[in-house]
Amino acid sequence: MLENPRSPRVRAVAKLTKRSAREETGLFLLEGPQAAREVLAYRAETLVELFATPTAMERHADIRDAARAAGIEVEFTTEAVLDAMADTVTPQGIVGVARQSPTSAREVFAAAPRLVAICEEVRDPGNLGTIIRAADAAGADAVVLTGRTVDPYNPKVVRSTTGSLFHLPIAIGAELETVAQLARAAGMRVVAADVGGTDFLAARALLAQPTAWVFGNEAHGLGEDALAIADLSLRLPIYGSAESLNLATAASVCLYETAFAQRAEI
Incomplete structure (x- = not known):
């Protein structure tokens, strides 16, 4: 002992x-x-x-x-x-x-995924862990970390995933532009979650197709360069008086709505 x-x-x-x-x-x-x-x-x-x-x-x-x-x-x-x-x-x-057992973005997209979460500059460990957990629950094929996103093996991230870290591929070490190119080559649409985007409901039907969501920094969202890389930007409507949604909450909604749309097509 x-x-x-x-x-x-x-x-x-x-x-x-x-x-x-x-x-x-x-x-x-x-x-x-x-x-x-x-x-x-x-x-x-x-x-x-x-x-x-x-x-x-x-x-x-x-x-x-x-x-x-x-x-x-x-x-x-x-x-x-x-x-x-x-x-x-x-x-x-x-x-x-x-x-540690990370994969590469190239391996993720070589597997012909239908739903991928891309985290660009996500810095809060709790948010990243929750996004990984939500991606797992929604049946996503992988999570890809780009930019200066927090280390997925940070103890707080590991705890926040409640085990989902071990369920699906986590890719690290690539830049967003490269990841977007790989996603398009795999037949995916790259969709940015952004408060300045098109209303979610107006483009909801598009989510039935293979989709790679891009989620940005908690405080600043996605920069202009990142938004320019995406094929489309969507925003979740706020029906009440809340100023905004927490990043991990918004990501969970986006991933689940996509999962619903894709499974309706099966």
Whole structure:
């Protein structure tokens, strides 16, 4: 059992809360039983280490059994060690270390997707995690991160996805213009979500076709250059008195409306 919160091994895990350590090692931190279940179910080959308190393993016997089936040994720790490793105040007794497994934009569009979420300059970890989760729930084929979008392996992003990070391809490292070209070559329409765009309802029927949505920065939206790259810009109508919609909420609506339209065509 690991008992020393200051041991080199514990410190190495704790460092993964920092982007520099994640980039250097190619690893990332995941916390809590839900993340452990999802990585074991969908990406067990990426899981490097799994730490837990004895109490947590008693409570979550399914995780213990799944780890055993995957050939992964659970390392028992004290509560103090778990607290030292984790990014959260209450890590729920389980912490894991996994290998990052991003894909490329080229691979995403080579698979002939019908629905893709492109995040351009999305900087808030909670928003990005929620968009990934919504894309997963809406049946999107992938999420593509462009510009200076936050690291998808940031612990707050990982938590916000509630496991969806392990369900669908996440592409990083491409610029928006290149991604748009790849999307068009794959037969997709590139649609920007923008408050200055055409009313959503006026172009709703177009969403039945393969669609790549572009979502911009929380504070500034999409810049003129980004809007010029898109084939079309749409805005969600505001029927009440709200000044605007939160980015992740708006993205969820756009993705689900597209999923509804595409499935009506099947």
